[in-house]
Amino acid sequence: MAGSTFQTNPIDLQRLLDECHRGIIQLPDFQRSWVWDEDRIKSLIASISRAFPVGALMSLDTGGPVNFKPRPVEGAPPEARQMAPQSLLLDGQQRMTSLYQVALRGKVVETVTPKKKRVKRWFYIDIRKAIDELADREEAVVGVPEDRMERTDFGREVTLDLSSPEKEYAALMYPVSQVFDWDKWQDGFDDYWAGDEHKAVREEFRAFKRQVLENFKYYRVPVIALDRSTSKEAVCVVFEKVNTGGKALDAFELVTAMYAASGHELRKDWYGDESTKGRHRRLADTLRPADSDAGILAGVGNTDFLQAVSLFYTRDKRRAAEQAGKEGKELPAVSGNRQALLDLPLDAYKLYEAQVEQGFVRAAKFLHMLHIYRIFDLPYQSQIVPLAAILADIGDAWEHEANRSKLVQWYWNGVFGELYGSAVETRIARDFMEVPRWLKGGPAPSTVSETMFRADRLKTMRMRLSAAYKGVNALLMKEGAQDFRSGQRFDHTVFFGENVDIHHIFPQDWCKARGIKPAVFDSIINKTPLSYRTNRIIGGVAPSEYLGKLEKGNNANPPISSEKLDGYLASHLIDPAMLRADAFEAFMDDRQKRLLGLIEQAMGKAAYKGDVPEEGEDVESDDDTAEAEQTIPLA
DSSP states (O other): OOOOSEEEEEEEHHHHHHHHHHTSEEEETTSOOOOOBHHHHHHHHHHHHTTOOOOOEEEEESSSSOOOOEEOOTTOOHHHHHSOOSEEEEEOHHHHHHHIIIIISOSOEEEEOTTOEEEEEEEEEEHHHHTOTTSOHHHHEEEEOTTSEEEOTTSOOEEEEOSSHHHHHHHTEEEGGGTTOOHHHHHHHHHHTOSGGGHHHHHHHHHHIIIIIHHHHTOEEEEEEEOTTOOHHHHHHHHHHHHHOOOOOOHHHHHHHHHHTTTOOHHHHHHBOSSSBOHHHHHHHTTOOTTOSOOTTTTOOHHHHHHHHHHHHHHHHHHHHHHTTOOGGGSOOOOOSHHHHHTOOHHHHHHHHHHHHHHHHHHHHHHHHTTOOSGGGOSOSTTHHHHHHHHHHHGGGGGSHHHHHHHHHHHHHHHHTTOSSSOOHHHHHHHHHHHHHHHTTOOOOHHHHTOOOBTTHHHHOOOTTOHHHHHHHHHHHHTTOBOTTTOOBOOHHHHHHTTOEEEESSOHHHHHHTTOOHHHHTSGGGEEEEOHHHHHHHTTSOHHHHHHHHHHOOSSSOOOOHHHHHHHHHTTTOOHHHHHTTOHHHHHHHHHHHHHHHHHHHHTSOOBOSSOOOSSEEOOOOGGGOOOSOOOOOO
């Protein structure tokens, strides 16, 4: 029998990163560039700090029949390029590049924020939070700007200053760039906190070193090493497998296995069988349009549902602890994170499953009320979880006008604050606790009180995938925008019957011919919901020309009076005179102000119109997600 062409060895993380630094390990040159976002990096740091597995790597020894052009990991010094690598990393590129950049390289890290801004970050671990057993480790990992100063969003007030080692010591913030080499930092820390009166602080650092830093030092990564005799076919098969990725075991699979031990079939609850419709299908069918195969809830996943149930169970536990007289750190957290799902007992699941399902059904009605009908137009999939949990909790009270208007305000603050893009577990739990209290007269939830929309954000909203972009579209339809051609409002029937989507007002071709850049004309300011047929009439000509065509009519479309057409345009917050004059710049300034007013009304507060720019640059989109004239393909 032929021998194996691979072996699996656990290798010290520090050694792997050092070999990346020296160019002994490199990447095949066709691998994509490093694009990990800030939250994923924090999650990776948190996992290693707890000695949790982060997955195996797969490498290919060089010198065999498969000869890829190598390139060093991003950020490696120039000398690494001169090195002939001993192995190439086929799987694990982003994990290793991230860890190399944050933990070994000693330079600021380029990354991407949840708002898709390219920024530079130094990463720190909050020492006290890291040794607090009740704290979420991911929240102990902090990213700060290049000058190591954290500021308020819209001002120049510094909220965290780590610009010198002394300030790091004072704030008890440990730099991740020194996780493998802590002696010098510890010496400075001990000097800073010298004296008997600070002995407890020095002890905290020693506990941090034992519980956190040593996990980095002794962390070993399993590496599947394909030897150089591996054939091209085998490498090809392996590469396809690791890049399409087998589905990892998620929390739902693990909870299913645990419930099965008590005789309960969780999978059947969700997927159903030959005789019963599972919960997934029931949710997907909720408010499903006749000509569509799925409604607005079709994207709700099995872990989303468990997460909503878990919020109720963990809140019960917290309330019981409060009644028992516990307070502060003794109180268990309300949570829907992975650990909370794995701790969810079967009886708690059974207690809340029907109520939570009803909450999701109400969430679908709520979204339709906001003119959000399709998953494609849903600003955030993740925001459905707290929405459904809150609606499940308050029951029929959501139908009271005062409650509904507050829920609408909370929803739009989440969307335009762009708060549900990533790392949402803490926010979900917080909203679940704070919004019902607000409805009963308590303080506004942090999602409402701490959020502000930047006036200049409208100019950079270009991506069809952006939550705030989708939000503007829904607000326009809710406000009563009428189709330029038919004058119909975009209610549910018209929306689907007329194939409505977001289209340019000043057409792309007209803009390009005048040297206007896509970064300007692709903004949401120059977009509005229109039917497919209307967009075909608009074509690529000047607005004055297509408005003339609409007024004149043709065999398929009756003529429209100028007054009527002006009314249709005004319903989209467009100044008709500017459009008829083809006055692009004046139109953009004017409509930006009008859209801003619409967003301010939805959020219940003024937008930020100051001159402090938002941190970071917009990430240029890949070709496959670049904004184009978006339409839903006709069947």
